Amino acid sequence: MTDKKFIAESVGAGIVITLISYFYNGTPSGLVGAVWYGFPLTWIRYLVVGPQYSPWALDAVGLIADIVIWSVVAAIVLFIAMKYGKHK
Numbered sequence: 001m002t003d004k005k006f007i008a009e010s011v012g013a014g015i016v017i018t019l020i021s022y023f024y025n026g027t028p029s030g031l032v033g034a035v036w037y038g039f040p041l042t043w044i045r046y047l048v049v050g051p052q053y054s055p056w057a058l059d060a061v062g063l064i065a066d067i068v069i070w071s072v073v074a075a076i077v078l079f080i081a082m083k084y085g086k087h088k
Contacts, residue, residue: 001082006075006078006079007075009074009078010071010072010074010075010078011067011071013070013071013074013078014067014068014069014070014071014072014073014074015067015070015071017070017073017074018038018043018063018066018067018070021037021038021039021066021070022037022038022044023037024037024038024039025037026038026039026042032048032049033047033048033049034046034047034048034049035048038062038063038066039066040066040069041059041062041065041066041069042059042062043058043059043060043062043063043065043066044056044057044058044059044063045057045059
């Protein structure tokens, strides 16, 4: 596998896993007024109190950090699968 393909697959998997993490409710206990989504970092919030004022808030830094984190995890898994897998 070429380096470009390896990087593209890792980043693609990182993006997909990050988008799936949207379904993880990471709201801290005791927090009232908002629901936080994303894992391991919160990157989107839904404001329950005052939703008429743009209820969805996107944290771009958290989103990019999540993509980077999951891309690194995917690269490690892909590397191990290529190194120890039966098909090379």
